[in-house]
Amino acid sequence: MPELPDVELTRRDLKRWLVGAIVTAADTEDARLSRPASPRSFAHALVGRTFERIDRRGKWLRIDLDDGGKVFSHLGMTGGWVRVAVDAPVVRFERARVDVVLRGRAFSVRYVDARRFGRLLAVREDIADWTGLGPDPFADGIDVGLFSDALAKGRRSVKEIVMDQRVLAGVGNILATEGLWMARIDPRSPGDALALPADARAIARGLRRAIASELADRKRYTDRRTDSFFVYGHAQQPCPRCGTRLSSVVLGGRTTVFCRGCQVRRGPKGGGKAERKDSGSPLRATRTRR
DNA sequence: CGGCATGTTGCGCA
């Protein structure tokens, strides 16, 4: 479910369902989800309150209450929100419920999360997980100058940097994989070896296209698993652009699919995965003007 | 049954 596009669609659902709604009951018994707050405080903070607005930054959602309180929701790997009738039984994987009344209609909104890697907490102040996020590529756009600086500073692979939530909020494994493929840049390239700012611009554009594309067909196939990805999950299959068989490596602990044929690799070439770095000359990043 | 999974965090070791 959850990377920037899914979370954005969730935000739109919640906005439609909840803005202006008054909470009549709320409950979560799940201490894991509300860490570090107490699950008890969830109901206490919500009942009787009105939801005023809902914002998203990266993969986080924040719902503002009329008394200044806030509810933060992160979907983890398998989280999601569904709307059901107020008297509907507990749904599969339900971890929390919020019953509301909006314009005289009562209904219930449930948080479901099979693996429980998500978070759900009611607090009075913004949390560090939220304030520490970098710019959101969809809501804020990508400032190529800042993005380029972040890439230039990183010795990690460009894919790991792009997935760093302090650099760009909301880019996960799928978006990073798809965006770098669209940008035609090899995800293994070290950030400080990129041709900047040209590569930064290409990656920003690739990410924007990947986000737009996912937003579009997530809407279309509500929750079907018909994957519409170009390369994510398609290792060993032909590259949709050049036909080369797609490769797969692990970067920062995540499976990464890319094309050796049309994604250019910056920085040291070399056979294997683990290259020894003997104290040598620092790599000179190629600079491109205009 | 084995392997992999859209995310994040914390630990041990170099």
Added chain:
DNA sequence: TTGCGCAACATGCC
């Protein structure tokens, strides 16, 4: 001190 790899978290699904 810093950085990195990797296990852990909890569970589903192919």
